[in-house]
Amino acid sequence: DIVMTQSPLSLAVTPGEPASISCRSSQSLLHSNGYSYLDWYVQRPGQSPQLLIFLASHRASGVPDRFSGSGSGTDFTLKISRVEAEDVGVYYCMQNLQTQFSFGPGTKVEIK
């Protein structure tokens, strides 16, 4: 099984400042097609999770361009260029290279 880890597990950010979350997988998520099968989701308070980034760096439709994803293989990063109040929530990475998917533990983002 692929184990996902995230750091930090919590983050307090001043509005307008950048934020960065790291995600690591216990095995490479690089598919033979050249894509890394790593997604990022946000779960805002009281809501269902929502897709932010897929295939490590592809922003989902409707996601503000202040969100970006990078990385390949086993190390990935989600960046928020300028945090806004609505970005409060828990951010999860998820691997879907194997038929058995797995999530990271989540990173809670709060506003200072």
Add this chain to the structure above:
Amino acid sequence: EVQLVQSGAEVKKPGDSLKISCLGSGFVFGEYLIVWVRQRPGKGLEWMGSINPEDSETTYSPSTYSPSFQGQVTISADRSISTAYVQWSSLKSSDSGMYYCARRRIYMDRGVHRIPGGLGPWGQGTLVTVSS
């Protein structure tokens, strides 16, 4: 509009059976993998398993399960009514939580190759409470 609508909240006793559902609309249900995710109160997301509704009619074991959920739940689907299910034969208090279904999107690479494109949309969640 592409959406997944889940069945309502359930309150059950330990040992009860339960089947919750996830109804898809706005897309061809049989063409997409459906995933189930559990979230215990105050905890993170746990991938339970998945099913390709198209395979549910032709394959004996169409579902894939996380080792943590193998043998504990049954994931099924009825393509004719665009609905996926999770079923328990004997609930435990530890099964309490919010259960989400989600569709695995398809991304067209260079307009030719169909590859996975993340999970979306997600259902609104079904809260299951198991208590004596």
